[in-house]
Amino acid sequence: MIGAQPGGVHRRRHFLTTEDLGGRAITEILDTAESFISVGEREIKKVPLLRGKTIVNLFFESSTRTRTTFEIAGKRLSADIININTSVSATQKGESLLDTVRNLEAMHTDLFVVRHPMSGAADLIARSVPSHVHVVNAGDGRHAHPTQGLLDMFTIRRYKGDFRHLVVAIVGDVLHSRVARSQIHALTALGTKEVRVVGPRSLLPVAVESLGVTAYTDMAEGLRGADVIIMLRLQFERMSGALIPSAREYFDLYGLTQERLALAGKNAIVMHPGPMNRGLEIASDVADGPQAVILPQVTNGIAVRMAILARLAGASAGEGRTP
Amino acid sequence: MIDVETALGHMTDSARAFIERRPVLIGIHTGGVWIAERLHERLGFKEPLGTLDISFYRDDFSRVGIHPQVKTSHLPIPLDGRHIILVDDVLHTGRTIRAAMNELFDFARPASIALAVLIVRDGRELPIQPDIVGVSISLRPRQHIKLTGPDPLGIRIMERTE
Numbered sequence: 135m136i137g138a139q140p141g142g143v144h145r146r147r148h149f150l151t152t153e154d155l156g157g158r159a160i161t162e163i164l165d166t167a168e169s170f171i172s173v174g175e176r177e178i179k180k181v182p183l184l185r186g187k188t189i190v191n192l193f194f195e196s197s198t199r200t201r202t203t204f205e206i207a208g209k210r211l212s213a214d215i216i217n218i219n220t221s222v223s224a225t226q227k228g229e230s231l232l233d234t235v236r237n238l239e240a241m242h243t244d245l246f247v248v249r250h251p252m253s254g255a256a257d258l259i260a261r262s263v264p265s266h267v268h269v270v271n272a273g274d275g276r277h278a279h280p281t282q283g284l285l286d287m288f289t290i291r292r293y294k295g296d297f298r299h300l301v302v303a304i305v306g307d308v309l310h311s312r313v314a315r316s317q318i319h320a321l322t323a324l325g326t327k328e329v330r331v332v333g334p335r336s337l338l339p340v341a342v343e344s345l346g347v348t349a350y351t352d353m354a355e356g357l358r359g360a361d362v363i364i365m366l367r368l369q370f371e372r373m374s375g376a377l378i379p380s381a382r383e384y385f386d387l388y389g390l391t392q393e394r395l396a397l398a399g400k401n402a403i404v405m406h407p408g409p410m411n412r413g414l415e416i417a418s419d420v421a422d423g424p425q426a427v428i429l430p431q432v433t434n435g436i437a438v439r440m441a442i443l444a445r446l447a448g449a450s451a452g453e454g455r456t457p
Numbered sequence: 458m459i460d461v462e463t464a465l466g467h468m469t470d471s472a473r474a475f476i477e478r479r480p481v482l483i484g485i486h487t488g489g490v491w492i493a494e495r496l497h498e499r500l501g502f503k504e505p506l507g508t509l510d511i512s513f514y515r516d517d518f519s520r521v522g523i524h525p526q527v528k529t530s531h532l533p534i535p536l537d538g539r540h541i542i543l544v545d546d547v548l549h550t551g552r553t554i555r556a557a558m559n560e561l562f563d564f565a566r567p568a569s570i571a572l573a574v575l576i577v578r579d580g581r582e583l584p585i586q587p588d589i590v591g592v593s594i595s596l597r598p599r600q601h602i603k604l605t606g607p608d609p610l611g612i613r614i615m616e617r618t619e
Binding site for chain 2: 165166169171172173176177178180181182183444445447448
């Protein structure tokens with residue numbers, strides 16, 4: 135896994151992680167996203183900011199929500215979007231990742247949105263592209279999913295306001311979750327009062343406390359007084375051994391039910407990055423209940439992704455294209 | 458020196474010629490909204506005024522990037538077939554007005570658009586002229602004029618040092 139984040143210009147040209155974003159930078163992105171919300175509410179849901187730009191959605195892992203909301207975000211900014219999914223791509227014929235990217239680049243792509251099962255893949259691409267090309271990480275292995283992290287911050291801010299007064303509980307399979315990692319960095323940068331991770335020890339990363347969170351293995355304790363509950367999906371596809379005894383037992387101990395939700399703050403919101411396993415990490419009546427903001431998360435994802443795409447395209451301001 | 462109140466008086470007087478078309482006032486953020494609010498009050502319009510933020514329509518986006526504090530465009534009434542008075546503080550190159558018209562047409566097809574500005578200066582880069590004017594001035598290319606406000610409204614002329 136690539137650890138150190140490249141600094142300076144690299145950071146402005148690409149959007150790879152929330153780790154290097156300070157509270158101010160995040161707030162700026164959320165403010166920009168706020169102004170894009172109105173575009174989705176009008177008759178003609180389009181602004182000409184990225185007219186003439188080509189965006190390639192390069193997905194080596196399946197995704198519906200993320201890919202579709204990136205596609206809508208790009209289209210609302212008037213860019214041309216091409217979707218490439220791994221099942222139909224040349225990588226299956228043995229072409230290397232960077233060769234695939236170079237070919238797409240030769241077609242004058244301006245921006246890549248990359249999802250890949252290997253941690254660090256988006257970073258690798260970002261290091262290889264010429265300076266006028268931008269890369270957005272749409273999820274790399276267990277490492278990061280920064281646009282999801284920010285759309286979650288956007289959703290929390292819209293419902294709950296100032297992070298400095300909030301107790302946020304992230305519940306479930308934290309170990310395999312790139313979303314949780316991106317959320318934790320963003321929540322910390324925004325000065326959240328308390329960030330908790332809740333789950334069985336086997337699904338919490340070793341020394342998770344070093345990220346500035348409090349770990350709870352008892353669900354009731356972890357939820358008590360929380361203002362925001364973020365449920366994570368159990369990622370069986372990333373589990374190499376038996377990390378939970380059984381689905382039934384997991385739900386009994388860590389599933390979010392109405393009774394458990396009642397332990398949290400009175401107006402606590404329930405979030406889930408999707409896709410949900412109903413009856414496994416979350417009860418159906420909670421997922422569809424009045425405290426759930428799971429579908430608004432999806433809607434907000436469009437505005438947040440518009441903000442990130444627009445800011446990157448604007449970041450090449452004043453720099454000529456290399457011939 | 459320019460007196461804002463006198464200029465607003467001139468605007469109000471020439472805007473009266475448009476009144477029988479029942480126009481809708483739309484101010485361009487930020488200064489244009491302040492002027493539109495003043496005109497709205499002086500003309501005694503009942504319908505709410507609209508506001509427009511043209512940041513997403515600027516032609517220099519690829520050079521200057523996006524401003525994080527974009528205001529929201531707010532057009533509270535249907536504009537299809539309506540006569541519009543577009544209000545801004547300063548008419549200079551005309552590019553802001555072009556962007557504003559592009560944005561308006563993404564909301565509706567108005568019957569007509571008239572342009573009202575507090576200050577018209579030289580330096581036009583597009584074939585755009587105002588219909589309602591507060592005051593006309595001539596400035597050197599490096600000089601920059603800015604409306605300060607909202608309360609009280611004032612004018613500042615700055616020398617650009619680049």
